[in-house]
Amino acid sequence: xxISEFAKATGLPIxxxxxxxxxxxxxxxxxxxxxxxxxxxxxxxxVTAARMIRLQQTLGYSLGEILTLNQQYRAGETSPELTxxxxxxxxxxxxxxxxxxxxxxxxxxxxxDWIRAGKPDDAPRLEDYQC
Amino acid sequence: xxISEFAKATGLPIxxxxxxxxxxxxxxxxxxxxxxxxxxxxxxxxVTAARMIRLQQTLGYSLGEILTLNQQYRAGETSPELTxxxxxxxxxxxxxxxxxxxxxxxxxxxxxDWIRAGKPDDAPRLEDYQC
DNA sequence: TATAAGTATGGAGCATGATCCATAGTCAAG
DNA sequence: CTTGACTATGGATCATGCTCCATACTTATA
Numbered sequence: 001x002x003i004s005e006f007a008k009a010t011g012l013p014i015x016x017x018x019x020x021x022x023x024x025x026x027x028x029x030x031x032x033x034x035x036x037x038x039x040x041x042x043x044x045x046x047v048t049a050a051r052m053i054r055l056q057q058t059l060g061y062s063l064g065e066i067l068t069l070n071q072q073y074r075a076g077e078t079s080p081e082l083t084x085x086x087x088x089x090x091x092x093x094x095x096x097x098x099x100x101x102x103x104x105x106x107x108x109x110x111x112x113d114w115i116r117a118g119k120p121d122d123a124p125r126l127e128d129y130q131c
Numbered sequence: 132x133x134i135s136e137f138a139k140a141t142g143l144p145i146x147x148x149x150x151x152x153x154x155x156x157x158x159x160x161x162x163x164x165x166x167x168x169x170x171x172x173x174x175x176x177x178v179t180a181a182r183m184i185r186l187q188q189t190l191g192y193s194l195g196e197i198l199t200l201n202q203q204y205r206a207g208e209t210s211p212e213l214t215x216x217x218x219x220x221x222x223x224x225x226x227x228x229x230x231x232x233x234x235x236x237x238x239x240x241x242x243x244d245w246i247r248a249g250k251p252d253d254a255p256r257l258e259d260y261q262c
Numbered sequence: 263t264a265t266a267a268g269t270a271t272g273g274a275g276c277a278t279g280a281t282c283c284a285t286a287g288t289c290a291a292g
Numbered sequence: 293c294t295t296g297a298c299t300a301t302g303g304a305t306c307a308t309g310c311t312c313c314a315t316a317c318t319t320a321t322a
Contacts, residue, residue, distance in 0.1 A: 004268070015311055018270085023309095038318070039269055048257055055238070055262040058231055063309070080246045087246075091239045097189075098232050101225055104186055108222045115211045115218075126179055131186040134299070146281050149300085154279095169288070170299055194279070 006042040010050040017050075025053055025067055059094055103129045137173040141181040148181075156184055156198055190225055234260045 006028075007014045020026045021040070026049060028040040049070075056066045069086060076082035110124035137159075138145045151157045152171070157180060159171040180201075187197045200217060207214035241255035 002268080003270095013311080014269090016309085019310060022271095051257050051262070055235055055257065058228075058262065059235060062307095080250070084243050084246050087239050087243050091236060091243070094232055094236050094239070098229060098236070100189055101229050101232070104190060105222060105225050105229070107186075108218050108225070112215050112218050112222070115215050119211070126182050126186070131182070131189065144281080145299095147279085150280060153301095193277095 001042040001046075003040055003042065006046065006050075009042075009047050012050060020050070020053065020063075023063055023067060025063060025070070026050060056090075059090060060097060100131060103131045107131060132173040132177075134171060134173065137177065137181075140173075140178050143181060151181075151184065151194075154194055154198060156194060156201070157181065187221075190221060191228060231262060234262045238262060 001009070003014055003017060006012075007017060010017070012020075017026065021028065026046060028042045028046050031039060031041050052070070053063075053066055056069065057063075061069065069090070072086050073083060076086060107124060107126060107129040114120070114122075114124055132140070134145055134148060137143075138148060141148070143151075148157065152159065157177055159173045159177050162170060162172050183201070184194075184197055187200065188194075192200065200221070203217050204214060207217060238255060238257060238260040245251070245253075245255055
């Protein structure tokens, strides 16, 4: 798969793909120059890797953290315990964010109800929610 | 409340507070220079405003969006319908993020289980989750 | 073989969200 | 009335995550 096809497959702009490659987040193979193309060649696993990067970004990880996590993940392929630990870390972080989002949700819902009720005395207070 | 006290009350660095003021996100009063201090004075409502900004950041809003939302919110104080609309927008956005986080959570949990089970044939595939 | 389209590389530029710094004014205590 | 702590201002700098550009090479097509 050439980079333009990879871009279509992942929905990522080519510049972004190259940026990720330069950061070591994506590691496509390079064809040998002898007779064939000198270009990078992407496989299905690279598509999955790109999706994983995007997922991790939605989890709130920076590209630097993602790189570290994925390197640890690869290192852990021979050690399921380590892999589990890394994934569990991600899950924990996810749960934290979800809890914060739920608190925010409660607050906003309370505010909507309060406004709908014609703004009685007791306004929902931000301080009462763990946001 | 002086800026240093406000910093303690909110946990925000002074530079960040000034940055937010320069962007119009925080609008403390200014004491008149005649005889008294020329400094900015913060009230409890500014503390709440700061908390709200941080909350909105965790919802994934940029400072520019937060400024717009809060201006709309203030404009909507005379129109509960508009205020509700703005808050509902925030809730909808929050629900979307929560759904994405839940999908990611399912995937990661599936992966952990799969590794714990000694990595049988059918690995959880990222493609099967709406992350 | 000319030409266009795709690819590679390095570096510049940009938006966001801070963070730091130089300078200068204000104020309370000693 | 000097010293030290605090405040205000504007601009420089920084990290992140792209995005764009100049240049140059490769390859397919006419």
